[in-house]
Amino acid sequence: MHLRLLALALAFAGVALPPSPARAQGGSGFALERYEPTTAGEWCFAVDHPWYTRPLSFAVGLTLDYAHKPLVLGYRDDQGFHETAVVVRHLVVGHVDAALSFRDRVTVSLGLPVILDESGTASAGISPSGAALGDLRLGVMGRLYGRHLADRFAVSLGALLWAPTAAGSNHAGDEGVRVAPKLVLGGLLARQLLWSVTGAVQYRPKNSIGDLPAAAGNSVGTELQLGAALAYADFPRRFVVGPEVVVSSVVTGGHAFEREFTAVELLLGGHHRLRVPVQLGVAAGLGLQREPGSPDFRVVARVAWVPTERPAASPPPPPSDQDHDGIVDAEDACPNQPGPASKDPKKHGCPRPADRDQDGIPDAEDLCPDEHQGPTPDPTRRGCPARDRDKDGVFDHEDLCPDEPQGSTPDPQRRGCPDKDTDGDGVPDSKDQCPTTPAGPKPDPTRVGCPAPDRDGDSVPDHEDACPDQPGAPHPDPMKNGCPSLVEVKGSQLVIVKPVFFATARDVILKQSFPVLQAVADALKARPDIKRLSIEGHTDSRGKAAMNRDLSDRRARSVMRWLIQNGIAAERLTAKGFGPDRPIADNKTEKGRAQNRRVEFLIVDPPSAPQ
Numbered sequence: 001m002h003l004r005l006l007a008l009a010l011a012f013a014g015v016a017l018p019p020s021p022a023r024a025q026g027g028s029g030f031a032l033e034r035y036e037p038t039t040a041g042e043w044c045f046a047v048d049h050p051w052y053t054r055p056l057s058f059a060v061g062l063t064l065d066y067a068h069k070p071l072v073l074g075y076r077d078d079q080g081f082h083e084t085a086v087v088v089r090h091l092v093v094g095h096v097d098a099a100l101s102f103r104d105r106v107t108v109s110l111g112l113p114v115i116l117d118e119s120g121t122a123s124a125g126i127s128p129s130g131a132a133l134g135d136l137r138l139g140v141m142g143r144l145y146g147r148h149l150a151d152r153f154a155v156s157l158g159a160l161l162w163a164p165t166a167a168g169s170n171h172a173g174d175e176g177v178r179v180a181p182k183l184v185l186g187g188l189l190a191r192q193l194l195w196s197v198t199g200a201v202q203y204r205p206k207n208s209i210g211d212l213p214a215a216a217g218n219s220v221g222t223e224l225q226l227g228a229a230l231a232y233a234d235f236p237r238r239f240v241v242g243p244e245v246v247v248s249s250v251v252t253g254g255h256a257f258e259r260e261f262t263a264v265e266l267l268l269g270g271h272h273r274l275r276v277p278v279q280l281g282v283a284a285g286l287g288l289q290r291e292p293g294s295p296d297f298r299v300v301a302r303v304a305w306v307p308t309e310r311p312a313a314s315p316p317p318p319p320s321d322q323d324h325d326g327i328v329d330a331e332d333a334c335p336n337q338p339g340p341a342s343k344d345p346k347k348h349g350c351p352r353p354a355d356r357d358q359d360g361i362p363d364a365e366d367l368c369p370d371e372h373q374g375p376t377p378d379p380t381r382r383g384c385p386a387r388d389r390d391k392d393g394v395f396d397h398e399d400l401c402p403d404e405p406q407g408s409t410p411d412p413q414r415r416g417c418p419d420k421d422t423d424g425d426g427v428p429d430s431k432d433q434c435p436t437t438p439a440g441p442k443p444d445p446t447r448v449g450c451p452a453p454d455r456d457g458d459s460v461p462d463h464e465d466a467c468p469d470q471p472g473a474p475h476p477d478p479m480k481n482g483c484p485s486l487v488e489v490k491g492s493q494l495v496i497v498k499p500v501f502f503a504t505a506r507d508v509i510l511k512q513s514f515p516v517l518q519a520v521a522d523a524l525k526a527r528p529d530i531k532r533l534s535i536e537g538h539t540d541s542r543g544k545a546a547m548n549r550d551l552s553d554r555r556a557r558s559v560m561r562w563l564i565q566n567g568i569a570a571e572r573l574t575a576k577g578f579g580p581d582r583p584i585a586d587n588k589t590e591k592g593r594a595q596n597r598r599v600e601f602l603i604v605d606p607p608s609a610p611q
Helices: 003-007 511-526 545-565 590-596
Strands: 057-077 080-102 106-119 136-145 154-163 178-189 193-202 223-234 239-250 262-273 278-289 297-305 487-490 493-496 532-538 573-577 598-605
Touching: 193 239, 262 297, 487 511, 493 511, 511 545, 532 545, 545 573, 545 598
Parallel strands: 532 573
Antiparallel strands: 057 080, 057 297, 080 106, 106 136, 136 154, 154 178, 178 193, 193 223, 223 239, 239 262, 262 278, 278 297, 487 493, 493 598, 532 598
């Protein structure tokens, strides 16, 4: 494999490599440790969120950092990165930190990394080694504006300096001094959201490690370092939890934010401060974009002794009044909306609600904000007048039939509903003594809604039937009404006692049949409720069927004309012939053929005559 390709991808990650027993031929070496703990006592792991105290306060901490695959050899081609050797697979580093804060404005810190253990595979002149000390780190941070743990926005300015105490150990430290001025913006939002953004430039000598020529992956130089943190802070219960991200990129040599010269690490962690002055923390994260010193994943554990006093603060500000209505937020029921004072604590400091329709119901609660609720409000729709969709005088919220007027006969059991008429005879059920039986054309005068009794079943009620115990037919003459006749009402048919006779093969009615037809006419006159009567002609099977159908049709029409000429309205009658198609007897016998030659009178409307 070409050395140039190896150099392109040396160190796809890395947290402090231990010193190598022998110097590398390709360079004087540099500190691979990228994780720089924040000052002991802070609530973040890698992104500064400074703390300050007015009296002199001291804090110390110990941070253990485990990194996986912090130094990897390989090469990159069109298919991506190809790993060839893991120089450092497991790395454990301890950071000892101390901090001193005073005058509520300045914090001075001191840190020393100690490589405790590392393991991997030697390659390209780089070998994993045992324990070693790293470069001593000195820091100072000063507050310029606001308080990071109290105000929404604060600004601090500081610097870090690394002394080359590990010079000569090409894993643990740099040959020269490093320095990093830093700007920190941060604060506390809504008393629970801790945020911080940092920016720094770390000036460091350009160096490389191993036997390979200095290139991407095995060299370092001056870096731009950016950080951001956002965490949920519950100070009464003494814990903070949230994510942090750190981005660094070599900016010398035109390499700013190139893949092989840029590292991106993401951490998610939390701190908890015990009731004694001890703070514990744990975090884990990934290397999303890697250069020397950035692992594929990292685990951090931290313990610190912190001052028991809370950070000093300026004299308490006057009570907050965000809406400037003269009512302090602590007493203001609407701290973000100006409003007048009120004796009601729920309305104190709140604006008077809008009420466009002036009905006393605020628009926010009014379901009809542009319509006055009126003298009769709808109890189911706040701010709305009661409705009466069916205009029957009963409001919808009381009306069990809101879309159907109750009419002149309301249902006494269902408010706002019309009374039912189960049998459809026009008599409401509340008054109908026979609610499931129609009263029919001849109702019983003694029982409302009931049909009149008809003992002989001839459709003539007993109180009108001149022969109540003998089936007969309706007749205009009260003395003959319901008495036996040449016609009888049976169900849906007017049954004639004698057949209608015609001239042979013709549609001429013989005079001998006039009495039968007169009986049919009399029955129809006596029963105006029969709105439609069908006259049907039939023949026997002798002769051609088509000729028989025509003959039977003409004969049925002759009967209809006779009835019309004798006082029956034409719109009450229809006529049709069926020829031999509907026999009622055997056409093989003379008796059967005689029965099939007939005229029938069927009641069509109403569908079935009263029984």
